[in-house]
Amino acid sequence: MEVLDLLAAGFAAALTPRNLGYCLLGVMWGTIVGILPGLGPLAGMTLLLPLTFKLTPDSAVIMLAGIFYGAMYGGSLTSILVRIPGEAASVMTCIDGHEMTKQGRAGPAIAIAAVGSWVGGTLSVVGLMFFAPPLAAAMLRIGPAEEFVILLLAFLVMVLVSQSSPLKTLTMVLLGLLVAAIGLDPMSGHPRFTLGSPRLVDGLSFVALALGLFGVSEIFLSLERIVELRPQRPSLESLVPRLQDLRDSAGAVGRGTVIGFVFGLIPGVSHIISTFVSYVVERRLSRHPERFGHGAIQGVAGPETANNATTGSAMVPLLVLGIPANPVTAILLSAFLIHGIQPGPQLIGEHPAIFWSLIASMMVGNLILLILNLPLVGLFINVLRVPYGYLAPAILLISMVGVYGVAASTLDLWVLLLFGAVGYLLRKLDFDVAPLLLATVLGDRMETAFRRALSIAEGDYRVFFHGLNAALLIGAVVVVAGVLGFARLANYRRERIAECG
Amino acid sequence: MAIVLALLGGAAAITAFRMPPGTSGVPGPGAFPVGVAVALIGASVGLLAQALRARGDGSRLELGNGAILTTLAAMACVALALERVGFLGTFSLFLLVTLRAYRRRSWLSAAPAAVLGAALAYAFFAWVLGVRLPRGLV
Numbered sequence: 001m002e003v004l005d006l007l008a009a010g011f012a013a014a015l016t017p018r019n020l021g022y023c024l025l026g027v028m029w030g031t032i033v034g035i036l037p038g039l040g041p042l043a044g045m046t047l048l049l050p051l052t053f054k055l056t057p058d059s060a061v062i063m064l065a066g067i068f069y070g071a072m073y074g075g076s077l078t079s080i081l082v083r084i085p086g087e088a089a090s091v092m093t094c095i096d097g098h099e100m101t102k103q104g105r106a107g108p109a110i111a112i113a114a115v116g117s118w119v120g121g122t123l124s125v126v127g128l129m130f131f132a133p134p135l136a137a138a139m140l141r142i143g144p145a146e147e148f149v150i151l152l153l154a155f156l157v158m159v160l161v162s163q164s165s166p167l168k169t170l171t172m173v174l175l176g177l178l179v180a181a182i183g184l185d186p187m188s189g190h191p192r193f194t195l196g197s198p199r200l201v202d203g204l205s206f207v208a209l210a211l212g213l214f215g216v217s218e219i220f221l222s223l224e225r226i227v228e229l230r231p232q233r234p235s236l237e238s239l240v241p242r243l244q245d246l247r248d249s250a251g252a253v254g255r256g257t258v259i260g261f262v263f264g265l266i267p268g269v270s271h272i273i274s275t276f277v278s279y280v281v282e283r284r285l286s287r288h289p290e291r292f293g294h295g296a297i298q299g300v301a302g303p304e305t306a307n308n309a310t311t312g313s314a315m316v317p318l319l320v321l322g323i324p325a326n327p328v329t330a331i332l333l334s335a336f337l338i339h340g341i342q343p344g345p346q347l348i349g350e351h352p353a354i355f356w357s358l359i360a361s362m363m364v365g366n367l368i369l370l371i372l373n374l375p376l377v378g379l380f381i382n383v384l385r386v387p388y389g390y391l392a393p394a395i396l397l398i399s400m401v402g403v404y405g406v407a408a409s410t411l412d413l414w415v416l417l418l419f420g421a422v423g424y425l426l427r428k429l430d431f432d433v434a435p436l437l438l439a440t441v442l443g444d445r446m447e448t449a450f451r452r453a454l455s456i457a458e459g460d461y462r463v464f465f466h467g468l469n470a471a472l473l474i475g476a477v478v479v480v481a482g483v484l485g486f487a488r489l490a491n492y493r494r495e496r497i498a499e500c501g
Numbered sequence: 502m503a504i505v506l507a508l509l510g511g512a513a514a515i516t517a518f519r520m521p522p523g524t525s526g527v528p529g530p531g532a533f534p535v536g537v538a539v540a541l542i543g544a545s546v547g548l549l550a551q552a553l554r555a556r557g558d559g560s561r562l563e564l565g566n567g568a569i570l571t572t573l574a575a576m577a578c579v580a581l582a583l584e585r586v587g588f589l590g591t592f593s594l595f596l597l598v599t600l601r602a603y604r605r606r607s608w609l610s611a612a613p614a615a616v617l618g619a620a621l622a623y624a625f626f627a628w629v630l631g632v633r634l635p636r637g638l639v
Contacts, residue, residue, distance in 0.1 A: 167544060168548065170540075170544050171506055171545060174537050174541040174544060175506065177533075177537045178513050178534060178537055181533070181537070185530035187530070188521070188529065190521060190530040192530055192531075193513065193517075193534075216576075219572070220572070223566065223569050223572065224566060388603070389604035390600070390604070390614075392599070393595070393599040393603065394618070396595075397592060397596065397622055398622075400579060401622065401626050401634070404583065404634075405626065405634070410580050410581075410584060413576070413580035417576045421573060424569070429502055431502075447533040450528075450533065451533070454526065458526055459527055
């Protein structure tokens with residue numbers, strides 16, 4: 001009953017005209033950035049991050065979260081209409097979604113994607129609501145030694161489950177930890193890697209880093225081959241889902257919700273993986289697997305539900321542990337920090353209004369998207385028709401102004417440029433840049449936890465092996481490393497055997 | 502890339518090694534970066550070994566094109582000129598160069614769109630959002 005009271009208070013805060021307005025702005029902008037190939041929720045959130053400096057913490061987080069799950073809705077439109085994923089998580093939707101368009105069934109595909117997204121997004125928020133508070137209470141008991149081991153575990157999982165090779169991902173994590181060390185040492189105040197420049201004592205701008213690695217590099221990748229899109233507009237009547245379509249999709253939506261929620265909890269696992277797993281599961285369970293790849297509605301319903309279901313559960317590591325599960329939640333973390341709030345086990349106790357208003361706004365935002373997205377399909381399609389040759393300069397301009405506007409520093413523009421070029425190069429060489437960004441965000445915290453633990457233990461390294469908590473966590477590290485490492489090895493051997501014929 | 506990362510790791514390790522040592526068994530500011538840098542060198546060597554083993558598969562990596570190089574140069578010019586020339590002048594030129602590169606328009610036909618785009622951006626960021634932007638010469 002207490003949960004319901006807190007949720008009611010959350011709704012009261014989320015439904016104020018101000019917060020409702022920011023939620024609407026966030027979801028609409030999120031839908032647009034999700035539609036536009038080459039932009040994505042990360043760039044969309046980073047572009048509006050400077051705007052949040054003047055907002056209250058709850059409004060800032062509500063708006064940015066709205067961009068996150070709004071982009072999941074938007075990405076499906078381009079996947080279905082023109083077979084180009086507007087957002088990486090919509091890749092699987094391309095397969096059957098576009099086939100449905102070719103069969104004259106774009107409307108039902110879009111409608112089922114929207115319904116599945118709403119169910120997955122809303123139910124994952126309910127899961128967040130019940131999962132987070134007891135987990136936060138348990139996490140209040142951890143000290144710096146356990147915090148260090150948790151972060152180590154998060155990076156280990158990232159390395160082992162990354163789509164890129166483990167060695168490449170490890171390199172990115174280590175590079176990110178070095179980048180995080182630029183600036184003043186958090187414990188002693190000694191300058192590190194500042195090259196004698198006072199402009200580097202605060203480290204590198206996170207906004208410039210994130211926009212460069214993801215936004216600018218994505219534009220460079222798109223500039224390799226500029227594609228102009230001419231999507232067909234489905235009729236409004238066809239956007240109302242048929243009863244048969246809803247019945248056919250129900251199972252896929254339910255399974256997609258569970259799959260997405262579970263994968264969203266794991267740090268470093270991209271939500272793309274949840275959509276892939278959902279698609280494979282639906283094809284395996286289907287009585288007509290031959291329909292997949294030829295317009296099976298379950299091939300749209302499952303992945304679209306899964307990618308939205310990750311948005312709620314991805315908040316759990318962020319809000320409860322203060323560990324962003326992916327680069328998008330890393331932006332949310334920076335929004336919290338800008339307002340002087342440290343997410344973690346103490347967040348729900350110290351700032352309950354922010355936690356519960358975020359929960360409520362995610363439910364409201366998902367409903368807004370379901371109600372508005374279908375009638376506004378025509379408007380969103382017109383956005384797709386804007387030539388990329390006009391969009392790209394506009395996005396770059398907004399990026400540079402956004403970055404400069406944070407601290408009025410041209411150094412940040414150079415960081416944007418440098419990491420735009422570096423991000424482009426790394427992605428061309430099949431490096432996953434997300435771990436680099438996550439390590440940059442978490443590096444200082446990991447090092448501080450490590451040194452504080454040793455300080456309390458007076459230099460005794462056995463502190464990481466003492467106590468039930470630390471021992472259990474290290475046991476988890478060993479088990480996870482063993483299981484995932486074995487899975488990788490088995491896969492590697494299978495591939496080698498297949499190559500040898 | 503592996504060589505670059507290894508060199509970066511080496512430079513970071515040398516720099517961090519010269520930082521003050523810790524006290525009472527607690528690592529100083531350089532300890533963690535030294536450990537990370539050494540691990541980066543090790544990982545980079547592993548990547549290099551992998552790359553050498555995979556060499557000769559016939560594939561070539563194509564990097565960059567005219568539009569990308571133009572964009573890089575234009576962004577560098579913005580960083581250099583923004584505070585001297587001001588927002589309107591700098592970004593009008595930026596938009597002019599990129600519109601011409603991406604849309605293959607003539608200088609004359611791209612100019613009005615570039616100036617208008619920069620003016621609208623200034624109005625939105627400076628007047629609506631209250632962002633402080635350099636005025637410079639223009």
